[in-house]
């Protein structure tokens with residue numbers, strides 16, 4: 167209980183907001199690197215923050231390098247187990263089928279996300295992968311936390327791309 171000292175006045179809602187702000191920081195850092203701005207963090211009930219990651223698909227040229235996947239890997243390493251029971255994953259964007267599958271595999275208890283994803287969202291938008299009873303692990307989820315901020319980052323990013331002003335500099339876009 168020592169780790170609760172000083173934060174006992176925080177309601178769950180407040181700690182969700184605080185964690186989502188950290189995920190948004192990661193998303194912003196992703197945009198600065200020319201990556202689609204998505205950030206994810208994982209909070210462990212005793213250890214606290216055990217992962218903070220951002221989308222790195224372009225940087226790593228790895229189609230699986232989504233923020234949530236990278237965060238799950240970090241958290242498993244920090245916890246020393248693939249089982250992330252009782253952990254909460256915060257993502258600025260609704261997880262895709264790959265990430266939602268990894269969330270199920272890792273036994274994460276709760277998912278909180280910001281913006282919905284009409285193209286790839288596997289929690290609520292395109293499919294309902296966390297539907298109770300569908301798999302042998304149930305995930306509690308909540309969307310729409312700091313949605314405006316998370317969606318705004320994505321909108322700004324894609325607008326800059328359309329206008330030919332990608333954020334990253336010093337990298338040749340044509341690969342030469």
Ligand SMILES: [Zn+2]
Pocket residue numbers: 232234261262263264265266
């Ligand atoms: Zn994903």
